[in-house]
Amino acid sequence: MEITRIIGEDAITIAVEGRLDTVTSSQLEQEVSDLFEQEKSNIIFDFASLEYISSAGLRVLLAAQKQVNALEAEMRIIGANDVVKEIFEITGFSDIMQID
Amino acid sequence: MRRTFLLWLMVFMIIGFFATFAISFYVQTVQAEENGHSLIQLRIEDVKQQLDINIQNLEDIRTESDLNALAKVRALAKMVELNPDIIFFDEILEDIKVMLEVDEMHISDAEGILIGGTEAAFLGYDMASDPQSAAFMPALTDKDFELVQDPMPKGINKEIFQYAGVARIDLPGIIQVGYRPEKLALSMEVADIKNLAAGFRVGKSGILMIADEDGTIVSIGDTQYLDKSLEEYGFAQGDFDDPEARSLLATVNGQKSLFAYEDYEGYRIIGLLPADEMYLNRNSTIQLLTVFNLAMFTVIFILIAFLVQKKVINGIYQVNDSLQVITEGNLDESVDVRTNAEFESLSDGINTMVAALKGTIKEVETKIDAELYYAKTIQLAALPTRILETGEHHRFNVKGSMFTAKEVGGDFYDFFVVDKNLLGVAIADVSGKGIPAAMFMMEAKSLIKHYGLTKISVSEVLRKANQSLCENNRANMFVTAFLGIIDLETGVFSFCNAGHNPPLISRQGGDYSWLKSKAYLVLGGMEDIAYCEQDIFFEPGDRLFLYTDGITEATNSAQELYSEERLLKTINRLPRDMPIGDLMLAVKEDVDSYAAGAEQADDITMLVLEYLGGKTWKSQES
Structure with a gap:
């Protein structure tokens, strides 16, 4: 799995490539927690190259969403493929997250 | 590590090389200047010696010449005593002049007035009228008076001429002969400072020159500078200010030269050695040393690099390879580098550590397995x-x-x-x-x-x-x-x-x-x-x-x-x-x-x- 961080004007984009499973999601968790140590910022998860997300990956997103809500910032998920989108649908994540 | 080591080694080698070069250069330069200076000093000593010899020779010849002249004038006095009338017979006097190999003969009366001699023009000349001739006046009263004068220029052509005189034996008066001191003139020529410097060289192209107290060059090989001042030759004002400075490098006459001088007997003897010649030896020595050092440092560098590679780096790579295997999870790998005591100790240390790690992992695994089993049992029991x-x-x-x-x-x-x-x-x-x-x-x-x-x-x-x-x-x-x-x-x-x-x-x-x-x-x-x-x-x-x-x-x-x-x-x-x-x-x-x-x-x-x-x-x- 590859994680790329792009710092934009309004938001920080975290692009994830490959599979987000039990092993790799801890990397993303670290990346996200590093991000929250800095000032309040909007986050965009770019999942265009994400092949699969496991419950461990969902947990990281859920934690990020809670954090974003607490900071009154915004979080968006973009580019997710159908498999990943379906997982968001099934788990109800699409109800509480902004998934484009 | 190997690259870093070699890099540092190279840096130190280069520093060492340049340090050696600098020291050699400095030592060789000092040596060259010292040698150059000694060379000039030696030549100056030679000049001084030659000056002494010339003066001594001149004195010897003069003494001999004086005695010779005195003998001639005594003989003339004796002839006049035996036959006083010959002073009036020019032919006899001419014969005697030829016999005695003199050029002039003069005889005065008791008052110092010339009454006879080979030079008719001087008859009646008062010896007291000129300081040169007046020096013979004491002969009128002193029967034992004898005098040989120093040679001196005479007449219009300033020909060197010498006079010797004694008292007349039969009557009061002065007997005097005059002659050209040809041998003496020759030795004076030799003694003449003017020609001295031309006979000496410093090294191959260095020269010597002699100046008088006024700073005028009185002796130099290149005659165009004769009678010119030292400044005109190219010395700078102040080159001779410090009598303590025995040896200086200065640009003289457009050429960088080492020079030394010494004041001797009222003269200033100056020796010049061109820097090119002085440093000729140094430059060739430095060239040789540079080539030699370059070769030596290269050999040492390669040798050290080779030894480090063989004795240290290879061992480290071997240990590293084994560690890589261990890190990848194969705890059965053992490190076995035994090229020297340090690696042996390192290998043993790693092996012991891996063994301990294996034991601990096994222990923990057993424990975790037991815990997982219980957890699973509970999980299943809840269903x-x-x-x-x-x-x-x-x-x-x-x-x-x-x-x-x-x-x-x-x-x-x-x-x-x-x-x-x-x-x-x-x-x-x-x-x-x-x-x-x-x-x-x-x-x-x-x-x-x-x-x-x-x-x-x-x-x-x-x-x-x-x-x-x-x-x-x-x-x-x-x-x-x-x-x-x-x-x-x-x-x-x-x-x-x-x-x-x-x-x-x-x-x-x-x-x-x-x-x-x-x-x-x-x-x-x-x-x-x-x-x-x-x-x-x-x-x-x-x-x-x-x-x-x-x-x-x-x-x-x-x-x-x-x-x-x-x-x-x-x-x-x-x-x-x-x-x-x-x-x-x-x-x-x-x-x-x-x-x-x-x-x-x-x-x-x-x-x-x-x-x-x-x-x-x-x-x-x-």
């Missing part, structure tokens, strides 16, 4: 095995099965009797794995069952369970859950899906299809989520198949998911009337054959509910 109906009719079959992965997972299924007509079924999957997931699963399971038994609606059960699970959920864990409660009398099935995989349903022996269910957020994900329930009617013979993503996300060796499609295909391929326990086993078998030996990554959990209708009423084995 219901059979359900006892309180009536006589056999209205349903329900059965669950769970195949755990090696690591403790967070799946569970549950079925429970709410009252004599209501049966609850649930399946859930906790995010993550291990003990935390197992504990969260226990909590979720008891909450769902607890609220489920309070006879509130399915949606309310999930809402309350969600609220409870959200409290203190610092690890951000969540659980996907499907809960349904069936009224066994009417067949009404109320369900709610909190983020779980949609179940499959088969109507009265027909093909399975997805039970359309609205997906709500997983439990524990976020507080204050509103869940709504959906109702469907079950007909006798309907089957509901619940499962967890351990099935659909099982992967083969190519990391491809088992997928919903394959599950649907498999389950539809199986006979509809298959006993529900066998049905689950058959699905598991298909998953296993798909995974083809790959280790099961997640728990595989299934639950099948078969509705038989409102009439039958019997105890059921699960």
Whole structure:
């Protein structure tokens, strides 16, 4: 799995490539927690190259969403493929997250 | 490390090389100047010696010449005594002059007035009238008077001429002879400073020159500078200011030169040695040294690099290779570099450490295995095995099965009797794995069952369970859950899906299809989520198949998911009337054959509910 961080004007984009499973999601968790140590910022998860997300990956997103809500910032998920989108649908994540 | 080492080695070598070069250059320069200076000093000494010899020679010749002249004038005095009249006979005097090899002869009277001699023009000349001739005046009164004068220029052509005189023996008077002191003139010529410097050289191209007290060059090889001042030759004002400076480098006459000078006998003897010549030796020595040093330093560098590579680097690489193997997980690898005592000790140290590590890992593994076993036992023990109906009719079959992965997972299924007509079924999957997931699963399971038994609606059960699970959920864990409660009398099935995989349903022996269910957020994900329930009617013979993503996300060796499609295909391929326990086993078998030996990554959990209708009423084995 590859994680790329792009710092934009309004938001920080975290692009994830490959599979987000039990092993790799801890990397993303670290990346996200590093991000929250800095000032309040909007986050965009770019999942265009994400092949699969496991419950461990969902947990990281859920934690990020809670954090974003607490900071009154915004979080968006973009580019997710159908498999990943379906997982968001099934788990109800699409109800509480902004998934484009 | 090797590159860094070689880099530093090279830096030090280069510094060493240049330091050696600088020191050699300095020493050679000092040596060259010292040598040059000695050379000039030596020549100056030679000049001084030659000056001394010339002066001495001159004196010797003069003494001899003086004695000679004196003898001649005495002989003339004796002749005049014997025959005083000869002074009046010019022919006799001419003869005597030739005999005595003199050029002039003069005889005076008692008053010092010339009365005879070879030079008629001087007759009557008063000897007292000129200081040169007056020097002979004492002879008039002193019978023993003798005088040989210093040679001096005479007449218009300034020819060197010398006079000698004695007292007349028979009468008072002066007897005098004059002559050209040719030998003396010659020695004076030799003694003449003017020609001295031309005979000396300093080294090959260095020169000597002599200046008088006024700074005028009186002797130099190159005659164009004769009688010129030192400044005109090219010396700078101040070159001779410091008598202590024995040796100086200065640009003289457009050429950089080492020069030294010494003041001697009223002269300044100056020696010049061109810098080019002085440094000739140094430059060739430095060239040779540079080539030699370059070769030597290169050899040393290669030698050190080779030795370090052989004795240290190779050993480090070997140790590193072994460590790489160990890091990759092969704790049976041993390090065996025995090229020297240090590596031997390092190898032994690493081997001991790896052995200790192996022991510890084994210990911990045993402990963890035991703990996981207990955890698994608890997890499995929490699952219901059979359900006892309180009536006589056999209205349903329900059965669950769970195949755990090696690591403790967070799946569970549950079925429970709410009252004599209501049966609850649930399946859930906790995010993550291990003990935390197992504990969260226990909590979720008891909450769902607890609220489920309070006879509130399915949606309310999930809402309350969600609220409870959200409290203190610092690890951000969540659980996907499907809960349904069936009224066994009417067949009404109320369900709610909190983020779980949609179940499959088969109507009265027909093909399975997805039970359309609205997906709500997983439990524990976020507080204050509103869940709504959906109702469907079950007909006798309907089957509901619940499962967890351990099935659909099982992967083969190519990391491809088992997928919903394959599950649907498999389950539809199986006979509809298959006993529900066998049905689950058959699905598991298909998953296993798909995974083809790959280790099961997640728990595989299934639950099948078969509705038989409102009439039958019997105890059921699960």
